[in-house]
Amino acid sequence: MQMQEIVKEIKSKIDIIDYIGRYLQLEKEGSSYKALCPFHPDKNPSFYIKPSEQFFHCFGCGVGGDVITFAMKYYNVDFKEAVKMLAEEIGLSTGSKQTEENTQEEKLSIDQIIAYVETCHQYASLTSYFADRGIPTSLIDKYKMGFDVENNAIVLPIFQDGQIISYVRRNLDDNKPRYEFPKGSNAIPFNVDLLKDDQQRNVFIAEGIFDALTIEAAIGQPAIALNGCENQKEFLQVLNLIKPKSKKFYILFDNDEAGSKAAKQLFDKMKNQYEVAICRWEGAPYKDINEFLQNSQDECIKFLKWQLKAAFYPYALINFAAQYVDFLKSDKFKAISTGFKQLDDVLNGGFVAGNLYVFGAKPSVGKTTFLLQLIDNFLQQGYECVFLSAEMPKEEILTRIFCREYGLKKVNVKVAGFDFYRKLRTRTATQEEMQEFMSVMQDYIMRYAFKLHILEGQRLDEVYYVLDRLQKPILFVDYLQLLQPAKPYQSDKQRVDLIMQELFEIKNKFLIPVVAISSLNRESYDDDDIKAFKESGSIEYGTAAAFLMKRDDDKPIHDDYKGNGYTIKFNCVKNRYGSIGENITMRFWGGIYLFEEIDNNDNSL
Template sequence: MDEIEEIRSKIDLVQYISETVPLKKTGRNFKACCPFHSEKTPSFIVNPERQIWKCFGCGVGGDIFKFVMEQERVEFGEALRLLAKKAGVTLKRYQPTKSESEKDKLYEINHLAAEFFHYLLINHPVGRRALNYILQRGVTKESLEQFKLGYSPASWDELQKFLVGKKKYSIFDLEKAGLVVKSDRGGFYDRFRDRLMFPLFDHRGNIVGFAGRLLDPGAKEAKYVNTPETSIYHKSELLYPLQITKEEIKKTGAAVVVEGELDAISSYQVGIKNVVAIKGSALTEFQARLLKRFTENLILSLDADAAGDMAARRGIEIADSLGFNLKVVTLEKYKDPDEAAQKDPGYFKKRLEEAENIYDFYLNSAFARFRGKTPEEKKKIGQELIPIFGKIEDEIVKNVYIKKLSQRLGVNEEAIILQIEKFFKKESKILPKPVSVNPVKTRREILEKYFLSLLFQSKKIEILKEEKDLFCLPVNLRLIKMLEDFLKENLNFSSQFFFKSLPGELKEAFDSLYLIDFGEKIEEEDWVKEEIKRLKKELKILGVKEELETVCLRLKTETDPEEEKKVQEKIKLLAQRLSELEKT
């Protein structure tokens, strides 16, 4: 068995996917809302027998490797290595590609840089000032270890001396990792100087970059310097420090979302361990999807005026459309979660317990900012809230907030409903219509595929022996022919071995038969029988109709009277057969 097959045999696809996506059994398949696009009704199907999955909404699908590639956004090699590790399979034959080895090298460099910074902070006199500063800010020694905080010395080349001089990496690799910057004169200098260093881990525990924080609050430089975008660091994808807090998020069933690294560390220290920082004010779609693997509930720690922040609002909209339950916590007395956790953890925890529904937050925030007494103020509030409330998916919830808004504005509900309609009419004119990805299928394509799918899934393939004349699409005829050949050499049918016997272009067609969802009914013998009967009839009728069409076309072009008579006879016969068929 090769390594890929060994991994496949050791990790069950359904099990694997259900670790992060809530799958529901439906007949022979499992179903869920797609983890890769926004939807409210499930079109993501997993078939255990074939160990395959597909989303009929956005079209992606494949095997376990493809799933990992999509979910982790990695290339095949990385997916292979991830799964090999999980399955306990040693990859002997696999050669990483150039870009994989390159990424590995950058992880190594970052790892060594983190060790270097950490050593200087904890053990070296050069880091003493930084150490005093961070301890005085209330970060404990334990946290310094756990989050591997460090110090980058006030030098232009100390890190280079270590990584290039001692560890023999090339300066260009350091540049690729974002650790050094090319100077105008052609040399390189260390990017992070005299800063408190936060290594940024991805959720799998690789160090992908750094955030460097200024020690002297009065200095003129930027408070934070971050690793620029590199092949392994993408700011919009990072959730800090998810590699540590993901288990806690799963366990508590919610994630507290804060802005910065220190917000997260301070919260963690006081026992709010289900925390992540989004490194900015707006949650991105990637971050939301990543969080969705661990929880359905988000508590966003927002500034009281964040409702007016369009970027933050967009992030909330994204999370809402992905089906999260959203709550908001505001910390009126304190600047940020860091300060609240340091000064008054009891207050912070209490506020978290009282976190308000996102729509109440919007409502209260708008009234706090615009008062809502004069007509102009009321208009402003309407302008802010109507686009938000109009988009509420659940009609009951929507109604609740229309009521609330009408009461507080002192206007009737009709006015608000009218305004919502007006707003969305205007918006729908601007938005382009979505383009359908699937070309229209003919009735024959649909019927043949459905019938084949039913026969394979209900394991009634022996019926194909008698009924193969019902099929005429080349791909299906070829599948049936392959099946006949297979059954000549094998006593029993096994979808796995049959799949292996197929040429590449038929493999996908065969797998797609297992992704049609019959629900629980596929288990009911009677239903399957009836369905087979119905499909036989439908395909026969379709066959006659198609023949009729062709013959009728001939009639139009036929000039020889003798021939014309024959054709008319034929039409009569076919029409007769059709009516007989339809009667049965």
């Protein structure tokens, strides 16, 4: 005999009044009986029994249940032991463990499923799991949800045409599968009877049953659950069999990549025959709607009610209003100073989140040095900088950074601090110089240990991984023409176009500034417009600002402290936030890898 059948037999043959009357002094009150509760200090009778329901409840400590529950509590035994003890009273054998396991392997009949569900429903009050997940008693009773005491599992029935046909068991023990269905059964959608309910015009479709229950608990709107976003086929079969009319469907899957992808798949399968929309998770930091309810009930209710208004109009202005206000209040809205006053003036304050900035350069004008100095300026402001080097190894990049820092330390010492890079290469630096260099290096590492991130390679794949883990990132790329896109390409122009597309996706996804170096057309070196850029089309239409970096003189200016310096002109040929044609003048000190701004009217030019 199966366990649920034994339980049913016990409850039919052992009267709860007779059984509890053995242990407590009962007093009749109307159609009920009352007594002092044995489970807490009770001076006034708060323990009541209803013979018609074969159920007891204490209004003092909240304990309640049937005759088996009483035996469990009174003798402090588990479910199996209580059933065994009561079964022996009526001459039943619970059978061996092996017999029970063999029985469980057989496919359950509908009658067995119903008996199991009804038994577990009577023990729903023995667990706090439903309350912990925000599910009220009214829904527990409506859907006959219960608690399998024997297996420490939550039981969630599946109805069809008003009748129980299956269930989902949510195991609470970590050593068991999280969800199980009756032996021989597959996943069946929850609450599909909604498709036949003409009173329900709006139908949410969720992944899990607790998500569907959450929606109903929050806004009183019954919902369907697929029992996993991968179970679309079963739902669509029922949907297309019923073919409901005058309904709007709202797909609300989990707030992750898998949920988003599955929601789009289901949307595409439904959109030609039904009114359907995908609920947007923008701004909500929770993994699913049930977690949302547990953490912020009021906000969850607002979120769901908003979906009913706006889900079918995802691109309407009203959808962006709240997000835009948050943007205005955030640090992302303000321009970020580049650390170069003239450059900030041209850009109306500096770099802005969600924009791409490109610097085109001839060879030997210090384009990588300029990018590294920009990075240092942002690091000093507390930003996290990600440098993707498609050309140089990280050792070369670090050497340039530390040589600049060493050169700056020695910049006012008339013992040449410049060209220390050459001394490192030729191993001619003195011991004192090496000690100073190592000290400078260690200080820089201490300051920016987790702020500066250097990637080597010609693909943008790893960039996503890094940016996902940072709070205030800025991306730097050196340089565009060496990068390889994820998609196949047929020409150099197409390659750069695809790379630009990937950079657009990154800047929009993370809402950050992206700064890139580009090479110039050799045939157009002397052009002072956008045509000087290699594959200029993508640069022209996709960037917020573009600058040409060109050496303005052939002869270097020598300084006893800084070495040889060249004048570099930055000509603005594209500027979404200001005028074009403006020139910025800087001095590039190659020996110490340093750019300095100089006045355009400087007579030394």
